[in-house]
Amino acid sequence: MDWVNLMSDTVTKPTAGMLAAMFNAEVGDDVFEDDPTVNRLQQKAAVLFGKDAALFCPSGTMTNQIAIKVHTRALDEVICEQTSHIYQYETGGYAHNSRVAIQLLQGQNGKLRPEQIKPALRPDHDWLPHSALVVIENSCNKAGGSFYTLPEMQALSQVCRENELKFHLDGARIFNALTESGGTTQEVGSHFDSISVCLSKGLGAPVGSVLIGDRDFIKQARRFRKVMGGGMRQAGYLAAAGIYALDHHVERLREDHRRAKQLGQALENLAIVDRVEPVHTNIIVFHLKDDLADDLLQNLLNHRIKAVALGPATVRFVTHLDFTEEMLEHTLRVLNLF
Numbered sequence: 001m002d003w004v005n006l007m008s009d010t011v012t013k014p015t016a017g018m019l020a021a022m023f024n025a026e027v028g029d030d031v032f033e034d035d036p037t038v039n040r041l042q043q044k045a046a047v048l049f050g051k052d053a054a055l056f057c058p059s060g061t062m063t064n065q066i067a068i069k070v071h072t073r074a075l076d077e078v079i080c081e082q083t084s085h086i087y088q089y090e091t092g093g094y095a096h097n098s099r100v101a102i103q104l105l106q107g108q109n110g111k112l113r114p115e116q117i118k119p120a121l122r123p124d125h126d127w128l129p130h131s132a133l134v135v136i137e138n139s140c141n142k143a144g145g146s147f148y149t150l151p152e153m154q155a156l157s158q159v160c161r162e163n164e165l166k167f168h169l170d171g172a173r174i175f176n177a178l179t180e181s182g183g184t185t186q187e188v189g190s191h192f193d194s195i196s197v198c199l200s201k202g203l204g205a206p207v208g209s210v211l212i213g214d215r216d217f218i219k220q221a222r223r224f225r226k227v228m229g230g231g232m233r234q235a236g237y238l239a240a241a242g243i244y245a246l247d248h249h250v251e252r253l254r255e256d257h258r259r260a261k262q263l264g265q266a267l268e269n270l271a272i273v274d275r276v277e278p279v280h281t282n283i284i285v286f287h288l289k290d291d292l293a294d295d296l297l298q299n300l301l302n303h304r305i306k307a308v309a310l311g312p313a314t315v316r317f318v319t320h321l322d323f324t325e326e327m328l329e330h331t332l333r334v335l336n337l338f
């Protein structure tokens with residue numbers, strides 16, 4: 001058996017079917033908008049979320065950063081939850097790329113509530129930044145894969161509309177969220193001005209995210225992608241993997257969630273474990289009784305299992321396409337040794 005890699009759902013490698021789709025892709029030069037496979041992926045993503053257009057980008061960081069750039073001007077302010085990827089893990093790009101301020105709110109399980117938005121708005125004074133954009137994450141990465149339901153997203157969307165705020169969804173794992181919450185991608189799309197979706201997480205593509213929005217938004221987004229160095233040429237080889245992922249790897253996310261729940265249950269019974277965060281989707285976060293995360297990771301490595309620590313006593317497992325039933329059984333056996 002290969003190494004068991006529970007570090008992230010980004011560690012997957014293309015399946016044989018996906019590689020065949022990539023190998024056989026019809027390509028052109030996407031800087032001239034002349035790559036038929038990129039165009040097909042963008043069209044597919046736009047239709048899926050009920051929007052005009054989409055833009056294929058190298059990463060989810062780029063799609064989020066472009067969205068912030070298009071939705072704001074310098075001296076504006078972005079409102080988000082404190083655990084957000086855009087704040088935690090994008091190198092402070094909101095300040096660097098868009099010259100905006102950020103206001104962090106503390107949600108529950110990484111989720112904002114609609115009644116938190118109004119008190120966060122800035123009155124119109126020249127010494128205050130201008131409230132312009134709300135960003136939410138679904139599912140919430142750092143909060144252990146928790147998810148918003150459609151009514152929760154709708155309520156936030158309504159507050160944004162009432163207060164002339166743009167509303168962006170960091171939907172890196174939106175399909176994981178929808179697997180549990182139910183509801184359609186079109187319904188999700190109706191609540192946001194823009195949506196970012198990662199193809200290279202649970203969906204198993206090697207590279208790429210799509211940014212989705214209305215025609216004017218995507219037109220501007222294309223300019224910012226170019227200036228960020230994200231204009232790619234025969235990108236259809238990568239887009240083919242994205243199309244394949246959307247066609248074949250959405251339904252199976254429920255398997256990742258089932259395996260995550262099984263891991264969570266097994267962890268709850270271990271003497272070394274203090275607490276397992278509720279397992280909502282494919283992310284398991286658990287806390288040890290002592291600061292022994294590094295020891296546990298080393299022990300797991302000795303059994304060919306890789307994971308990451310989120311703190312001295314906190315460990316994260318993420319299930320994905322390349323984490324098989326056999327690997328689950330191996331991991332459960334190994335955990336029972338502790």
Ligand SMILES: *Cc1c(COP(=O)(O)O)cnc(C)c1O
Pocket residue numbers: 058059060061062064085086137139140141170172173198201209
């Ligand atoms: C992974 C992730 C992203 C994008 O990450 P890239 O590695 O740049 O593709 C954005 N938001 C969330 C919540 C993520 O988990």
